[in-house]
Amino acid sequence: MNRIELVDSDKCVGCAACASACPTHSITMKEDKEGFLQPRIDKKTCIGCHKCQKTCPIINKESESKGETKAYAAINKDDSVRAKSSSGGIFHALAKWTIEQKGVVFGARFDEKWEVMHDYCETLEGIIPFMGSKYVQSRIGDTYRQARNFLEQGRWVLFSGTPCQLAGLRAFLGKQYERLIQVDLICHGVPSPSVWRSYLKDFVTDGEILSISFRDKEEGWLHFQNVTTTTTTTTTTTIREHQMENPYFRGFLKNVYLRKSCYDCSFKTLHRNTDITLADSWGIDHYCPEMNDDRGTSLVIIHSKKALQLFTSVANLCYAEIQNLSEALFYNSMMIESVSLPKHHKRDVFLVSLKLFGFKKSCRYIDTDILFVRLAKYVKKRINAIVK
Ligand SMILES: Cc1cc2nc3c(=O)[nH]c(=O)nc-3n(C[C@H](O)[C@H](O)[C@H](O)COP(=O)(O)OP(=O)(O)OC[C@H]3O[C@@H](n4cnc5c(N)ncnc54)[C@H](O)[C@@H]3O)c2cc1C
Ligand code: SF4
Ligand code: SF4
Ligand code: SF4
Incomplete structure (x- = not known):
C-alpha cells in the first residue's frame, strides 16, 4: 500500500493541482469539516509515482519573479x-x-x-x-x-x-x-463554500434566486452593497444591504x-x-x-x-x-500582507456552531467578541473546579 502524504490541511490552499496532475485519478477534492476542499488519496488506485507531491505549489515554492513591476x-x-x-x-x-x-x-x-x-x-x-x-x-x-x-x-x-x-x-x-x-x-x-451554502439556506428563503451581486454600485463603488434578487410565482424580491449590514459579508470582512x-x-x-x-x-x-x-x-x-x-x-x-x-x-x-486571525478563537467557535445550528444562529459569533471572553472565563472556571 502506498503512503503518500501531501501538505497539512492548515497549509493546503485547495488549488487542486495535485488532483489535476495525478495520472491515475486517485485524488478527489472533498470538503473537510469546515467545508473547504481538501485532496483525498485513494490508496487502492495510487501507484506511488509522487507526481502529486512534485506538483504541489506549497511543497515546491517558486522563487519571486525578477521582472519590473x-x-x-x-x-x-x-x-x-x-x-x-x-x-x-x-x-x-x-x-x-x-x-x-x-x-x-x-x-x-x-x-x-x-x-x-x-x-x-x-x-x-x-x-x-x-x-x-x-x-x-x-x-x-x-x-x-x-x-x-x-x-x-x-x-x-x-x-x-x-x-x-x-x-x-x-x-x-x-x-x-x-x-x-x-x-x-x-x-x-x-x-468556505459550506458557510456560503448555509448563509443562502438561512437568509435567502424567499423563492428561487435570480441574481446575486456582492459588489452592487447603485449607491457608489465605495459604499457598495450586496444585492440578491429572488422570485416566486407571484413576487420578485430584492434584498439590498450595505456591505456591513449583510451578515455573510460582515463575517468575510472580519475574517471569521x-x-x-x-x-x-x-x-x-x-x-x-x-x-x-x-x-x-x-x-x-x-x-x-x-x-x-x-x-x-x-x-x-x-x-x-x-x-x-x-x-x-x-x-x-x-x-x-x-x-x-x-x-x-x-x-x-x-x-503583500495576510489578514490576521480573529481574536478569542472566534473562527473555530463559529465553524463548530455553524455545523450544529446553521448560519443564522451562529451569526452572533461574528459580532460579539465579549461572548468569547465570557465563554473562555466559564470554561476556565469549570476546568479549575474539576481539577480541584
Ligand atoms: C475572493 C476575492 C478576494 C479579493 N480581495 C481583494 C482585496 O482584498 N483587495 C482588492 O483590492 N481586491 C480584491 N479582490 C479583487 C477585486 O474584488 C476585483 O475582482 C478586481 O479588482 C477585478 O475587478 P474588475 O473590475 O477588473 O473585474 P471583475 O469583473 O470584477 O472581476 C472578475 C474577476 O474576478 C475573478 N473572480 C471572481 N470571483 C472569484 C473567485 N471566487 N475566485 C477566483 N476568482 C474570482 C473572475 O474570474 C474574474 O477574473 C478580491 C477578489 C476576490 C474574488
Ligand atoms: S489569501 Fe487568497 S491566494 Fe492566499 S491562500 Fe487564501 S485564497 Fe489563496
Ligand atoms: S502518488 Fe501518483 S498515483 Fe498516487 S496520488 Fe500521487 S500522483 Fe496519484
Ligand atoms: S496541490 Fe498542494 S496545496 Fe494544492 S490542493 Fe493539492 S495538496 Fe493542497
Missing part, C-alpha cells in the same frame, strides 16, 4: 461593463481582447446551485458570468487540464483566479506557454471563516509570476483623485513584458494613468 489606475470606457464589474472593469477588457484573438477565457462563475466554480468561455457573452467578485472559494474542477489542452492547440488562454489558483496552474503546466495570460487578484482570502491558509498566505508578494494583478484602487482619492468618479477604478499591476504589450493592446478600451506602486499599495496592503 508597474502600477496603473484604470477604468473601462464602457459604463455598462464597469457597472457589472467590482472595480474598474479591466478584467472584461483583457477577456474581450482574448476572445477577439479566438482565445479562451477561464474565470469563476456561479453554478446552478449558486455555488462558485471555475469554467471557461469562448464568446463575448460567455465572459459575463465571470464578471464581479464572488467571495467564496471556487472549485477548480477540470479547468487546469482544459487550459493545457487549449494551450497545446496554440490558442490564447486567459486564466483568472486567486494567486494560489494561478500558482496551482503553473505547477500543473510545468512549463511556460507564450500564449498563456495569467490574471490574478489582490486577495483578501476565501470563505476564511480558509486556514489565507491567514498565512504564501502568495502575498509584490513581484509575482503571474502577468497581471487586478484589484480595487482603494485610496485613489489620495493619490490620483481625477481617476475617481465613485463608479469603480481598478488597480492594475503589470508583472511581465507580455502583460505590458497586452495592456497597451487594450488601451483603446480603457483610461489608464501610471501610478507610484508604493503609494498605491499603502492603501491596499493585502497585496
Whole structure:
C-alpha cells in the first residue's frame, strides 16, 4: 500500500493541482469539516509515482519573479461593463481582447446551485458570468487540464483566479506557454463554500434566486452593497444591504471563516509570476483623485513584458494613468500582507456552531467578541473546579 502524504490541511490552499496532475485519478477534492476542499488519496488506485507531491505549489515554492513591476489606475470606457464589474472593469477588457484573438477565457462563475466554480468561455457573452467578485472559494474542477489542452492547440488562454489558483496552474503546466495570460487578484482570502451554502439556506428563503451581486454600485463603488434578487410565482424580491449590514459579508470582512491558509498566505508578494494583478484602487482619492468618479477604478499591476504589450493592446478600451506602486499599495496592503486571525478563537467557535445550528444562529459569533471572553472565563472556571 502506498503512503503518500501531501501538505497539512492548515497549509493546503485547495488549488487542486495535485488532483489535476495525478495520472491515475486517485485524488478527489472533498470538503473537510469546515467545508473547504481538501485532496483525498485513494490508496487502492495510487501507484506511488509522487507526481502529486512534485506538483504541489506549497511543497515546491517558486522563487519571486525578477521582472519590473508597474502600477496603473484604470477604468473601462464602457459604463455598462464597469457597472457589472467590482472595480474598474479591466478584467472584461483583457477577456474581450482574448476572445477577439479566438482565445479562451477561464474565470469563476456561479453554478446552478449558486455555488462558485471555475469554467471557461469562448464568446463575448460567455465572459459575463465571470464578471464581479464572488467571495467564496471556487472549485477548480477540470479547468487546469482544459487550459493545457487549449494551450497545446496554440490558442490564447486567459486564466483568472486567486494567486494560489494561478500558482496551482503553473505547477500543473510545468512549463511556460507564450500564449498563456495569467490574471490574478489582490486577495483578501476565501470563505468556505459550506458557510456560503448555509448563509443562502438561512437568509435567502424567499423563492428561487435570480441574481446575486456582492459588489452592487447603485449607491457608489465605495459604499457598495450586496444585492440578491429572488422570485416566486407571484413576487420578485430584492434584498439590498450595505456591505456591513449583510451578515455573510460582515463575517468575510472580519475574517471569521476564511480558509486556514489565507491567514498565512504564501502568495502575498509584490513581484509575482503571474502577468497581471487586478484589484480595487482603494485610496485613489489620495493619490490620483481625477481617476475617481465613485463608479469603480481598478488597480492594475503589470508583472511581465507580455502583460505590458497586452495592456497597451487594450488601451483603446480603457483610461489608464501610471501610478507610484508604493503609494498605491499603502492603501491596499493585502497585496503583500495576510489578514490576521480573529481574536478569542472566534473562527473555530463559529465553524463548530455553524455545523450544529446553521448560519443564522451562529451569526452572533461574528459580532460579539465579549461572548468569547465570557465563554473562555466559564470554561476556565469549570476546568479549575474539576481539577480541584
Ligand atoms: C475572493 C476575492 C478576494 C479579493 N480581495 C481583494 C482585496 O482584498 N483587495 C482588492 O483590492 N481586491 C480584491 N479582490 C479583487 C477585486 O474584488 C476585483 O475582482 C478586481 O479588482 C477585478 O475587478 P474588475 O473590475 O477588473 O473585474 P471583475 O469583473 O470584477 O472581476 C472578475 C474577476 O474576478 C475573478 N473572480 C471572481 N470571483 C472569484 C473567485 N471566487 N475566485 C477566483 N476568482 C474570482 C473572475 O474570474 C474574474 O477574473 C478580491 C477578489 C476576490 C474574488
Ligand atoms: S502518488 Fe501518483 S498515483 Fe498516487 S496520488 Fe500521487 S500522483 Fe496519484
Ligand atoms: S496541490 Fe494544492 S490542493 Fe493539492 S495538496 Fe498542494 S496545496 Fe493542497
Ligand atoms: S489569501 Fe492566499 S491562500 Fe487564501 S485564497 Fe487568497 S491566494 Fe489563496
